[in-house]
Amino acid sequence: MELSEIREKIDAVDDQLLDLFLERMHLSEEVAAYKNEHHLPILNKERERAILAKVTEKSGEKERYAYHLFSTLFELARSRQAELIDAPTKVGAQIKAALADINAVFPQTGLVACQGVEGANSQVACDRLLPRGNIVYVKTFQAVVSAVESGLCKFGVLPIENSSNGSVRAVYELLQDHNLSIVRSTRLCIRHELLALPGVKMSDITEIYSHEQAIGQCSKFLNGLNGVRVIPCDNTAMAAKMVAERGDRHAAAISSHPCAALYGLETINDEIQDSDNNYTRFICVTKDPVIYAGANRISLIIACDNKPGALYEILSKLAALGINMTKLESCPVTGRNFEFIFFLELEASVQEPGVLAMLEELERSCAGFHFLGNYAEV
């Protein structure tokens, strides 16, 4: 058969397929109306399994392809049903509350909980996120969360990811366990320096203090040193402060340039970070789930079943809406045997058509779902 002839036949089959597809979608809309009336869940695994069993049995050696095609058809049918059924979801209620005040503008002032001390990168981030905010320093990320949850501070600032080290797990864990909303984010270019008391030389140093993230970001420099103990501490600025206060001429801190002047130290070595493209993103969180004008990023934590195609199903929902994903990181669930959760970031606003319905559907279909916020990066 000539190619043009085969293609003519394919065109004819496509016409039939399309008609049948539209008819199938129409029937699932009728099923949706029934489910709505009788308060039935959208997903019916038993029915889907029965159809797949029949399809695979009839498809012979093309069984794999038929399985995939029908799984996609179910996916699309469920998406359409979710659009039509307004079954309550947690994310729906959360977003509705967050959008209640449509004219809400980002506050200019307020107390901001910040982990560390003056000179910490978190402090620079606080100034960027809330230029006229009043900083309250606390010792740990947990204390930032507690300060916001208790109402002591309206805002909290936390580092969420670094371009060399990836996500800050401890912060994601706190976001999972507490109901805080991300309302703004910012990206800081991080430079590290080795600071010590005035006059101290590299050869005097036997101990280097810094935050774990900074230690990780200067691994090449640190690996090149001999006979030096590297000691993690709470914060890069705290490390500088401690070295200054102890007056120990064998100790140094990996910290930022402003901390040298702030704590009376001198730079022994500058630009010691592994990569000059070393960025850390910081988020600003609040207790009230507000979505301010200009929000164009959505952060999610998702857990899906450990089965073939589980992640694909999530991604296909984003692809269907043409949403760009700016982050997808898998992370093992602590204490579980290679079970993973996913950290996602999307370039989208819940006010764009279809986005809220898509999030509601993800909540319905995923084993775990956390909407962390819809916000703007400044």
Ligand SMILES: C=C(O[C@@H]1C=C(C(=O)O)C=C[C@H]1O)C(=O)O
């Ligand atoms: C259409 C239905 O809803 C969903 C979609 C199905 C499908 O596309 O065939 C099957 C079961 C449900 O998960 C239904 O319940 O029949």
